[in-house]
Amino acid sequence: MTNTLPKGSVRFDRVAKRYGNVTALKELSLEIEPGTLVTLLGPSGCGKTTTLRLIAGLESASEGSIFIGGQDVTHLSATYRKVSMVFQSYALFPHMTVLENVAYGLTVKRMRKAEAKQRAEMGLELVGLKGFGNRLPSELSGGQQQRVAVARAIVLEPEVLLLDEPLSNLDAKLRRHVREEIRQIQQRLGLTAVYVTHDQEEAMAVSDRIIVMRNAEIAQEGSPHDLYERPASAFIADFIGDANLVDVEVTAASSSGAEIALCGRKLTLPSAAAPTGPAKLVLRPHQIKLDRMPGQSTFPAEITYAAYLGNQIQYTLQGELGSLFAVAPPIAGAPQVGSSVFVSFEPTEARLVSA
Amino acid sequence: MKKTTALWLALGLAGYVLLPWYETDAGLLDPAVLAAYIRGEVPSGLAQMLFHGRWWLAAPLIGFAGSLAVLLVVKAQRQAAIGLVTFTAAGLALSAMQGLLIIPSGARLLSFPGTEVGQGSMGIGALLTFCGLLFTLTTGISGLGKGRGDAFVCGLIGAIVASVGVFVFYPVLHVLLRAFELRDKTGYGFGEFLPRLLSADIWGAKCLVFAGPCGSGTNSLILALMTGLGTTVLGLAFALIFTRTNFRAKGLLRVLTIIPIITPPFVIGLALILLFGRSGTVTNLLADVFELERTRWLYGFWGVYLAQVLSFTPIAFLVLIGVVEGVSPSMEEASQTLDADRWQTFRYVSLPLMRPGLANAFLLGFIESLADFGNPLVLGGNFNVLSTEIYFAIVGAVADPARAAILSIALLFLTLGVFLIQRRWVGKKSYTTVTGKADSGRHAALNPGLRAACYALALPWAAFTAVVYSMIAFGSLVKLWGYDHTFTLAHYARAFAIDIGHGLRFTGSAWDSFFTTLGIAAISAPLTALIGLATAYLLVRQRFFGKAAFEFSTMLSFAIPGTVIGVAYVMAFNFPPIELTGTAIILVIVFIFRNMPVGVRGGIAAMSQLDKSLDEASTMLGANSFTTARRVLAPLLGPAILAAVTYSFVRSITSVSAVIFLVSARHNMATSFIVGRVENGDFGVAIAYSAVLILTMLAAILTLQFTIGQRRLRRTNRLEAA
């Protein structure tokens, strides 16, 4: 269990999957580098699980080809692919002890009992469950069961590790802890991992790269930073971190930024790029500044709702820019519901996406 | 793939080259047969073809030679698979054709030159040959990528399709064929079929206007309608009492759910005779006190109806408990918070939600009544229903197989029709309500009027059931019921005497059939469970080409009444190519395919509760589907397997309708022995024997419950220890 594990790449070449007349995936092409953790992120029903199960071999592609470690596995059954999976429900065998569970994959490959046991114990140690081998899965907590599932998957030294919403059965407090652990194990062993989640924060926290899916297609892919800073569409801007989307008109575009018309005022956004015509301005809630006095390029608004959350106050505003969602630090004298304020933002921080 | 293929080919070839192709008088291990085999007097298929002029037995050789050539020559996997499939399919088809077309005698559809020698029934060699070819074929198909490339799954599908085909559809087709036989036995034709199927002696309805007897089909229909209604109403009353009241003796009601499982179908009829027959207790009482005339009213429609409602109410109760419990309490609570009173809640919320379940219970009672054979046989008198008419057309004074076939088709149409209605119309709906999510909240209690109605309906009936069952205990312990009520064990002695004077000897008249019954039930039960669970596994866990058709045909075989299966087996397996009548094997087979539904239903229920990701996890860890089935599913399905084995064991013991056609002097079964006693008026022994059977089955069921209970206990102990 050193970092000499085989590292597999994954490649989809125009893979489509249909169930009867439901299209679960439309002509998807993707490439996953060896040794990276890539997340499939998207709203429920967009085809994430289907993609993962296609890599696993639990579903067969309707069209296209799938490659793992450079080898075409499109017609290879799941039993023979060097891929392991951690299931959403963990799928630990309830009639076997923890050790038997972890050793299962080794024993079905006809490894000698003693060796399989030793390897399984090493796997358990790796996930910090040394000494739990003789318990039944039902005698472990949710987080521990999760780690057994991970150990069971990685003792087989898979080329690719697949995880389908691995945290969804854990309570909120535990999630952050377990996701850090999964990430650490993945980095320590240099595993190629594909991780499915619908939680954008989780995806940002664990991934080298994120593939955002929508309606059976890839909407955008890139590093967490890329997706947040350079959303390619209104959907991505809103899905990766909250965003206010305000209709604007781009009047001039050049390599040094874009010039926009916003409520009859002209603004220059130096780090935004968009063709001339209608577009949407992306304003993150924390980028919105609230002042009591009007200033240069400020927009009047009224506070219609305020929620005090301890570390911040969340505001809903109605005004010239439409309905806005903003956050502010809970300092003394923060504006109250019903008060009139003036909204402004830093032009260098603002981004544009196509309308 | 190559290794598996080679193994199956070797097995098939061994059957073809080494073992006797045709059936021998006794098993191959019988000394006389073995000696003849060693002397070369019972040749193998290959030898028959080469040295005995039976050229047509070259058919399997096409499959074997072709497949071997493919294995040795073709390297590319896909091409090899195509080759294997082609050759084995051709070999199988030709081998089956020669078996069907070249027979020793009888009406031939076609005849070929050079086949005058004819041939007997297929034997062990042929069986192995067919298996070898079949599984080479399925392995080949798996190589084509069907069944997701899984040889085990393809083989399983092949085995089940082939066995259901041979032992369900092939015999039923025989019935269909016989129905087209011309009356003068000169051949087959369409001309007489429809007039006979629609004739007045089946569908006549004179009795409805009191102008004479009805046809047996009409009788069956009226009886089934009434029984379906009666059992549904009573079953609902019991179910409501059980789930919606705080009735004290619910434990006793639970007993009602076990009773039908362990009661041979004619036993209720017997007990009714003891009560209401010409010299029955009640009849005597009424005659003594009110000087009422002793009549034979019991032997006819009302007797059969009473017996059926008694027999099948528990089944409706079982179904309706699930239905009534399946109505989500939160719906009823919602209704009550909207200010509906209890009656309105029941009338406008609960009852409509139960409607599909009620329809389901009605149709079940309807089918059970149509298929029932034991009660009409014992109580029918001149009241003819289809199932008994079929029986008499086969064993009666003037045997008329063509008429039996026509009646069978009429019965089959009715049961299949109802079965299809049930599946299309209510089957799915009622399942979803039963398997809904666990729901907290409490069911609304019944309003007082309804509760009183339920009690008034159900409790007298429960008491009556208790009386009927106690008849079985008493009836076996008196000399001559109705005349001489002195206590005696003579009936038991006659049936179950043991002589230990000269070593242990079972001298009672019942022992033979008792041991045969237990033996055959014990052999068929595990096989039934195996094939039933395997079918359930395919239905729940696998996706494959033609699954819908597969599911439909296995379900369809559930709807075939026992009488029809019995007739079909007699017609199909009485002559080559498959001759099994008179053997114990045919009894084992009939039990397997009659009881398969028990295994399938149990398996489906149990497997649906196991999360599919368990199988998938095992697959991802590199196990093939056979290993997954063996190491993950089988241990987790332990209780379900045990239950399937026990229930098919018990059902084999109580079964009468199909068996009665297939027993022989050497292999008599308990139920047909008892029916024989009843026909001779020997009620004492019949009832004593029935009581022993009921106790035997009760013991089996209690053992099962105990074993499953123990398993659960072990698990919790382990938990506490940790």
Ligand SMILES: Nc1ncnc2c1ncn2[C@@H]1O[C@H](COP(=O)(O)OP(=O)(O)O)[C@@H](O)[C@H]1O
């Ligand atoms: N076995 C199936 N049969 C039919 N449709 C399916 C099946 N599995 C998934 N789908 C459909 O495919 C689409 C994608 O599903 P899935 O990949 O599970 O989405 P998610 O992104 O939530 O994991 C959904 O519309 C779903 O309804």
Ligand SMILES: [Mg+2]
């Ligand atoms: Mg999913």
